[in-house]
Amino acid sequence: MFGNYMYGYNLSYLIYVLPGIILAIYAQAKISSAYEKYNKIEASTNLTGAEVARRILNQNGLDYVAINMIDGNLTDHYDPRDKTLNLSRDVYNKNSIASVSIAAHEVGHAIQDSKDYAPLKIRAALVPLANLGTQLSFLFIILGFFFSVFFTKLGVALFFFAVLFQIVTLPVEFNASNRAKAALANGIISQEDIKGTKEVLGAAALTYVASTLVAIGQFLRLLSIFGRRR
Numbered sequence: 001m002f003g004n005y006m007y008g009y010n011l012s013y014l015i016y017v018l019p020g021i022i023l024a025i026y027a028q029a030k031i032s033s034a035y036e037k038y039n040k041i042e043a044s045t046n047l048t049g050a051e052v053a054r055r056i057l058n059q060n061g062l063d064y065v066a067i068n069m070i071d072g073n074l075t076d077h078y079d080p081r082d083k084t085l086n087l088s089r090d091v092y093n094k095n096s097i098a099s100v101s102i103a104a105h106e107v108g109h110a111i112q113d114s115k116d117y118a119p120l121k122i123r124a125a126l127v128p129l130a131n132l133g134t135q136l137s138f139l140f141i142i143l144g145f146f147f148s149v150f151f152t153k154l155g156v157a158l159f160f161f162a163v164l165f166q167i168v169t170l171p172v173e174f175n176a177s178n179r180a181k182a183a184l185a186n187g188i189i190s191q192e193d194i195k196g197t198k199e200v201l202g203a204a205a206l207t208y209v210a211s212t213l214v215a216i217g218q219f220l221r222l223l224s225i226f227g228r229r230r
Contacts, residue, residue, distance in 0.1 A: 020213035027206040034203040035074070038098040039090065044190040049091040049103035056107045056183045057085070065110050069093075076102050078109035080124060085110060097189070097196035104184050105201055108176030119171045126165045133162030141222065156222050163219045166212040173208045177201040 047055065050067050057065050067085045069092040070076075076087050085106055091099045112120045137159035144152025180201060185194050 018217075020210060020215075020217045024207070024210035024214055027203070027210040031200075031203040031207055034200045035098050038101070038196045038200050039094070039096045041097050041196065042095050043097045043100045043193050043196075045100065045188055046095060047100065047188070048093055048095050049087055049099035050093070052100040052184075052188060053085055053087065053103040053107050055188065056104055057110060059183070060107075060111050060114065062107075062110055062114055067092075074102070076106050078106045078113070080109075080113045080120075083110075083113075097193050098200050100184065100189060101180065101197040101200045102204075104180035104188075104197075105176050105204070107183070108179035109172070111179055112172065112176060117172075117175065119168055119175070123165060123168045123172055126161060126168060129158075129161035130165035133158040133160070133165075137162065156219075159219060159222060163215045166208075166215040170208055170212055174205060177205060 045052065050069070053067055057063065057067075065083050065085055067087060069089055070086045072088050073090070074088060076091050078085050085103075087103055087106065090096075091102045093099075109120070137155045140151045140155030140158065142155075144150070144155060181194065181197055184197055185191070189197070
């Protein structure tokens with residue numbers, strides 16, 4: 001019986017989780033390749049990533065948003081709490097297609113915030129529950145195997161919020177990329193450079209799709225295992 005259970009346990013991994021992991025590996029390789037390629041090609045503007053971000057922000061009435069340089073690689077993000085755009089050193093300083101594309105994408109989030117874009121607000125509201133789900137769900141699920149099934153149910157419920165966060169992230173990121181491409185195409189870089197922008201942001205979008213598929217697969221796997229235990 002134990003052997004049959006372990007077979008089902010491993011089979012559920014192959015069915016629900018492995019496809020997403022394979023896509024995630026591919027997506028990571030694709031974004032690394034695209035970033036490396038277009039980080040070496042200068043954009044058809046003399047503006048750095050930070051300067052492009054400042055121009056797009058000002059065009060959208062967001063002159064109050066501060067732009068900071070931060071450490072790390074591809075650590076760029078917009079923080080809606082203090083209205084700051086935080087760009088990694090390369091993105092901040094370089095005039096490459098990759099740098100201006102990533103900077104414009106992060107500005108897209110600032111524009112979303114200024115317009116009360118609903119998916120962004122929903123994602124922000126989910127952050128506390130998603131963090132709990134990521135940190136505690138599997139602890140409760142393990143407790144459920146040794147004690148009460150109540151802990152398993154609680155763990156699965158918490159993990160659901162982490163999955164929901166990933167799902168809501170998709171429209172947020174795709175919309176930010178669309179705003180970035182539109183802003184850059186509006187006289188900031190050439191149409192030839194836009195092809196590079198699409199490749200960089202498209203590869204980045206694929207990583208979010210892969211993360212979402214992995215999260216959904218893990219959730220379905222938990223439901224499958226929990227169903228067999230019942």
